[in-house]
Amino acid sequence: MTETKWSEVDAYIVEKLSPAEDPLNQTLDAALARNRAAGLPAIDVSPAQGKLLHLLARMSGARRILEIGTLGGYSTIWLARALPDDGRIVTLEFSPVHAEVARENILAAGQADKLDLRIGPALEALPTLEKEGAIFDFIFIDADKGNNPAYLQWALRLARIGAVIVVDNVVRGGRVLDAASADPDIIGTRKFFDLAGAEKSWTATAIQTVGQKGWDGFAIGVVEAA
Template sequence: MAQDEWSQVDAYLVGKLLPEDEALEAALARNRQEGLPPIDVSPAQGKLLYLLARLVGARNVLEIGTLGGYSTIWLARATPTDGRVVTLEFSPDHAQVARENIAAAGEGSKVDLRVGPALDLLPVLEKEGAVFDFVFVDADKANNQLYLGWALRLARVGAVVVIDNVVRGGRVLDAASADPDIVGTRRMFELASAEKRWNATAIQTVGAKGWDGFAIGIVEKA
């Protein structure tokens, strides 16, 4: 019953606070049609990312994990007309779907989609001198510790870093787990606990995507 109720509440909130959006709905439909895993952020979560990026005045956004570009569209919409979203996607097939979705939403001019392992692409961004105002991490959880480290290297002081899926249905408590997603998430929290540059908290969430949560923090000087 809990999941049914969470989904119903999500639907109610979305119905009241998020107007119908053909581009975003078409993106999700294309993702399903192309067989992408149904792991996009929910509409309510996408709107939250949009609002957070707006609140920080983000002009340059880094997204680690594009999937089909649903969250990318939300983030691109949050930036000004001369803003930029650099989004990193491991799968060429997923990246192609994302390109189609982003172009159909009219955000192609703002989005720099790069294909390959994020841990190979992030050093390239550093060499290019990229600095970001907002970072969203939603990729393979096994590398969350490394992604947080890179986010802090590439973000300006005052930037916001958000890491998704950090509760894992409560399984984050399992210190004996051999699941790479749990191991990587727990290592991320160990780093966050010791990292003076990231003033962070984490919030549990329930909704259409089940029981999970996200970590969020501001980048500060050491």
């Protein structure tokens, strides 16, 4: 099968399970349009992946969500919609430009009351969250891949027992197999897998995916010990 066919199947899935007339989908489409108009990179999760995140967060009964990597807020909206009215999503974004677009998108989606958007390097914001005593039920990691090992360590420190952690883009078109790669994203992803397999405080797996975003995958795990 070709990548074109993968995208066609994605479109079929969305058509059948996320109808275009749904106001939520119209809001999400508008968010992607704002992202394009602002010149943001088109690296958001796909609609089917966004809904998967939404469902996983709902299944976990999440009340507090941490997202590392906001971009334009597309995945943030999906996750915020999974929260109860008094829930909270803390999302970390390095770029002030991206954060400004994300804030506009999340406001337009009616989710601003749940939002705690923090701008700057995530590895500076995460220790602050720990000092604040923040504990999360669901954590989504989708930022610079070179820092994924550090992000996982912080996620485990900030997660309650039973929390779900999802890490995006862990297959990278199969390039994760290249042990000789000099690409920081591949190096970081391989180190993530080494750490994820050795870490005893959670149990995890990874799933390969194909679709409009090409060939990639995500890791998902459950925290079992503090």
